[in-house]
Amino acid sequence: MNESITSFMRNIFSKALTIIFLLLAGAIIFSLIQHVVNGLINKADLTEVLLKSINIGVIALAVFELALIINKEYSEPGDHHHKDAIQTLRGTLPRFIGTVCVALSLEGLIMVIKYSQLDLAGNLYYPVAIIASTAFLLISLGVFLRLTDQSSEAIESKQVTEEK
Missing domain, CATH: 1.10.287 (Helix Hairpins)
Structure with a gap:
C-alpha cells in the first residue's frame, strides 16, 4: 500500500516538474525569438545578436534536456527503485x-x-x-x-x- 502511494506521488511530481521545465524551455525559446527580432529591428550588431542567441538557445536546450531526464527517469513505469x-x-x-x-x-x-x-x-x-x-x-x-x-x-x- 505504502509503495503504491509513493509510486503515485513520484509519478505526479515527475509529471509536474516535466511540464514546468518544458514550459520554461518554451519561454526561453520565445525570449530567443524576441531577442533576434528586436536585434534586427533595432539594427544591433549582428554578431552580438547571434552570439547571444546561441547562448540563449543552449540554455533552452539544457532546460529541455532536464525535462526529458526527469520524465524518463522518474515517471516511466517499471522497477526504477531497483535500478x-x-x-x-x-x-x-x-x-x-x-x-x-x-x-x-x-x-x-x-x-x-x-x-x-x-x-x-x-x-x-x-x-x-x-x-x-x-x-x-x-x-x-x-x-x-x-x-x-x-x-x-x-x-x-x-x-x-x-x-x-
Missing part, C-alpha cells in the same frame, strides 16, 4: 553536463570577444574563471565516468561469480 543509481547517473548525467558545459563555454567565449572588442582586458578574470570552471566540470565528469565504469565492472564480475 542501480550509478547506472542511472551514467546514462543521464553526461548529456546534461555536456549541454551545461557548452552553455558555459559559449558564455565565457562571448565575454572574451566582447571584452577584447571594448579593450577591457582587465575584465577577463570572469570569463577565464567560467572557462576554467567548465574545464574542471568536464574533467570531473570524466573522472566520475571512469570510476563508475570500474565499479560497474567489479559489481558485474561479482554477480557472475555469485551466480556460478
Whole structure:
C-alpha cells in the first residue's frame, strides 16, 4: 500500500516538474525569438545578436534536456527503485553536463570577444574563471565516468561469480 502511494506521488511530481521545465524551455525559446527580432529591428550588431542567441538557445536546450531526464527517469513505469543509481547517473548525467558545459563555454567565449572588442582586458578574470570552471566540470565528469565504469565492472564480475 505504502509503495503504491509513493509510486503515485513520484509519478505526479515527475509529471509536474516535466511540464514546468518544458514550459520554461518554451519561454526561453520565445525570449530567443524576441531577442533576434528586436536585434534586427533595432539594427544591433549582428554578431552580438547571434552570439547571444546561441547562448540563449543552449540554455533552452539544457532546460529541455532536464525535462526529458526527469520524465524518463522518474515517471516511466517499471522497477526504477531497483535500478542501480550509478547506472542511472551514467546514462543521464553526461548529456546534461555536456549541454551545461557548452552553455558555459559559449558564455565565457562571448565575454572574451566582447571584452577584447571594448579593450577591457582587465575584465577577463570572469570569463577565464567560467572557462576554467567548465574545464574542471568536464574533467570531473570524466573522472566520475571512469570510476563508475570500474565499479560497474567489479559489481558485474561479482554477480557472475555469485551466480556460478
